[in-house]
Amino acid sequence: MRRCRVALVQLALPAPGEAAWAAVEAGLEAAAASGAELAVLPELHQGPYFCQVEDPGHFEHAEPVPGPGTRRLGALARRLDLVIVGSLFERRAPGVFHNTAVVIERDGRLAGRYRKMHVPDDPGYYEKFYFTPGDLGFRPVDCSLGRLGVLVCWDQWFPEAARLMALAGAELLVYPTAIGWDPRDSEAERQRQFEAWRLVQRGHAVANVLPLVAVNRTGTEPDPGGQSEGIRFWGASFACGPQGELLAELPTDAPGVTVVEIDLERSAQVRRLWPFFRDRRIDAYAGLLSRWLDEA
Amino acid sequence: MRRCRVALVQLALPAPGEAAWAAVEAGLEAAAASGAELAVLPELHQGPYFCQVEDPGHFEHAEPVPGPGTRRLGALARRLDLVIVGSLFERRAPGVFHNTAVVIERDGRLAGRYRKMHVPDDPGYYEKFYFTPGDLGFRPVDCSLGRLGVLVCWDQWFPEAARLMALAGAELLVYPTAIGWDPRDSEAERQRQFEAWRLVQRGHAVANVLPLVAVNRTGTEPDPGGQSEGIRFWGASFACGPQGELLAELPTDAPGVTVVEIDLERSAQVRRLWPFFRDRRIDAYAGLLSRWLDEA
Numbered sequence: 001m002r003r004c005r006v007a008l009v010q011l012a013l014p015a016p017g018e019a020a021w022a023a024v025e026a027g028l029e030a031a032a033a034s035g036a037e038l039a040v041l042p043e044l045h046q047g048p049y050f051c052q053v054e055d056p057g058h059f060e061h062a063e064p065v066p067g068p069g070t071r072r073l074g075a076l077a078r079r080l081d082l083v084i085v086g087s088l089f090e091r092r093a094p095g096v097f098h099n100t101a102v103v104i105e106r107d108g109r110l111a112g113r114y115r116k117m118h119v120p121d122d123p124g125y126y127e128k129f130y131f132t133p134g135d136l137g138f139r140p141v142d143c144s145l146g147r148l149g150v151l152v153c154w155d156q157w158f159p160e161a162a163r164l165m166a167l168a169g170a171e172l173l174v175y176p177t178a179i180g181w182d183p184r185d186s187e188a189e190r191q192r193q194f195e196a197w198r199l200v201q202r203g204h205a206v207a208n209v210l211p212l213v214a215v216n217r218t219g220t221e222p223d224p225g226g227q228s229e230g231i232r233f234w235g236a237s238f239a240c241g242p243q244g245e246l247l248a249e250l251p252t253d254a255p256g257v258t259v260v261e262i263d264l265e266r267s268a269q270v271r272r273l274w275p276f277f278r279d280r281r282i283d284a285y286a287g288l289l290s291r292w293l294d295e296a
Numbered sequence: 297m298r299r300c301r302v303a304l305v306q307l308a309l310p311a312p313g314e315a316a317w318a319a320v321e322a323g324l325e326a327a328a329a330s331g332a333e334l335a336v337l338p339e340l341h342q343g344p345y346f347c348q349v350e351d352p353g354h355f356e357h358a359e360p361v362p363g364p365g366t367r368r369l370g371a372l373a374r375r376l377d378l379v380i381v382g383s384l385f386e387r388r389a390p391g392v393f394h395n396t397a398v399v400i401e402r403d404g405r406l407a408g409r410y411r412k413m414h415v416p417d418d419p420g421y422y423e424k425f426y427f428t429p430g431d432l433g434f435r436p437v438d439c440s441l442g443r444l445g446v447l448v449c450w451d452q453w454f455p456e457a458a459r460l461m462a463l464a465g466a467e468l469l470v471y472p473t474a475i476g477w478d479p480r481d482s483e484a485e486r487q488r489q490f491e492a493w494r495l496v497q498r499g500h501a502v503a504n505v506l507p508l509v510a511v512n513r514t515g516t517e518p519d520p521g522g523q524s525e526g527i528r529f530w531g532a533s534f535a536c537g538p539q540g541e542l543l544a545e546l547p548t549d550a551p552g553v554t555v556v557e558i559d560l561e562r563s564a565q566v567r568r569l570w571p572f573f574r575d576r577r578i579d580a581y582a583g584l585l586s587r588w589l590d591e592a
Contacts, residue, residue: 158572159397199499282585284433
């Protein structure tokens with residue numbers, strides 16, 4: 001058994017700058033105090049989710065990776081003896097920005113990064129304005145705890161992303177996330193969206209026989225553009241095992257930290273019973289590389 | 297709104313031949329009496345699930361498609377004015393047999409077939425002995441009710457199968473199934489397996505924004521080889537909508553028929569909100585055609 005104690009650090013991040021860093025720091029300290037070895041933060045944890053509007057001014061807050069954000073996370077990782085998965089607004093070049101997850105080693109080193117490959121754009125989530133889709137592919141990051149299949153938010157709807165991480169040897173799927181309800185939607189629609197989000201990710205765990213953690217924001221953030229009622233981030237960060245079984249979950253409406261022990265060797269056991277990787281029909285999957293299989 | 301009334305015809309099939317056909321006929325009659333337009337039968341509904349052992353004698357019961365099984369289903373389809381999804385042991389040539397799902401039109405015609413692409417082989421499910429993996433690919437079948445993405449049992453664990461059917465325009469995913477518990481497994485393991493089976497399929501519904509029906513056997517079938525305690529098929533046939541939301545389900549331990557109304561146009565609406573098909577990174581999916589992404 002190779003156990004990894006993973007902290008889900010669910011945060012409300014209504015204010016930028018030092019206020020957000022204080023929340024991150026307090027969350028990581030709570031994680032360490034609970035014995036965590038790996039701590040996962042929500043998507044873009046340096047402040048409010050700024051993609052509710054398209055505002056060129058926000059590019060001012062992007063930063064190089066490595067840079068100030070990774071240095072600060074690195075200092076926390078060293079002090080707290082934690083591997084940290086963080087999420088930053090990466091400035092790569094003038095006009096080239098990414099939504100980038102970073103893995104910070106316990107010694108503060110940048111172990112690796114993942115640039116969000118699937119970038120959303122729908123009302124309230126105008127990410128295509130800010131982020132160039134990633135060009136690093138679906139490559140897991142090796143760290144002292146194992147091989148992490150780090151993906152980001154919108155990626156969670158794409159079975160291809162989880163599968164490619166699994167095929168590259170990921171031992172744990174990790175999703176920093178920022179997703180919530182539009183308060184104008186009906187209660188039934190909100191419930192369907194929320195359940196769909198959990199279902200599709202737990203489905204990835206099952207299909208790839210891998211444990212998975214998803215860490216989300218919580219709290220309501222107003223729409224700076226005044227066009228909507230803002231986003232009520234639904235929290236509900238969770239961890240599941242390689243059969244999709246829930247191992248831990250946080251509430252929808254409050255920040256919180258929980259530590260869950262995940263056995264990174266159980267996947268290998270379960271894959272003996274359910275040998276999906278033996279039977280993939282790679283001779284018949286070429287259509288997956290098409291946008292749509294139009295009729296001849 | 298384009299509604300399709302789908303019957304889940306969950307059967308216990310402990311005996312072959314006329315006994316099995318009587319159960320099939322009664323199930324389809326109940327479906328028609330409840331107003332169904334489409335009826336889905338469990339996998340290999342012409343008798344017990346014979347793959348618990350490797351017995352060359354079972355090849356005697358295979359049949360051509362079209363053949364006696366499709367004629368009999370055709371007569372039922374005509375009499376009951378139903379589209380039927382059935383599941384047969386297809387004899388294609390000496391030494392070439394398939395696990396084949398058929399779609400029978402209301403007028404009795406064979407609308408199309410699907411040959412199971414992913415063929416399992418694990419204790420109690422020795423299908424690789426009997427069935428050559430399908431060579432027709434993941435092509436939906438058009439019928440008077442719409443375009444059906446018919447897959448079979450083990451396929452349900454593979455996101456690629458559902459995705460390819462969706463890319464080819466399937467409007468409904470349909471899985472005839474034969475899956476159950478090994479009575480020797482612990483209650484906790486049985487529960488995990490059962491939930492994993494539902495999660496992964498509901499996940500396919502979400503990821504592809506498609507409704508889905510899975511129809512399973514129920515009842516215990518002994519192991520003719522006496523090597524195990526047999527299989528307790530877990531029933532629990534279900535239908536879900538394009539956000540994975542449960543629309544209908546049957547019990548684990550009894551045969552039954554339920555009819556569920558599915559709106560085949562809702563997917564198009566939901567895909568406007570969640571435009572996953574817009575954002576697939578087909579430029580970065582080549583690895584899906586590999587068995588494993590070994591390190592360089």
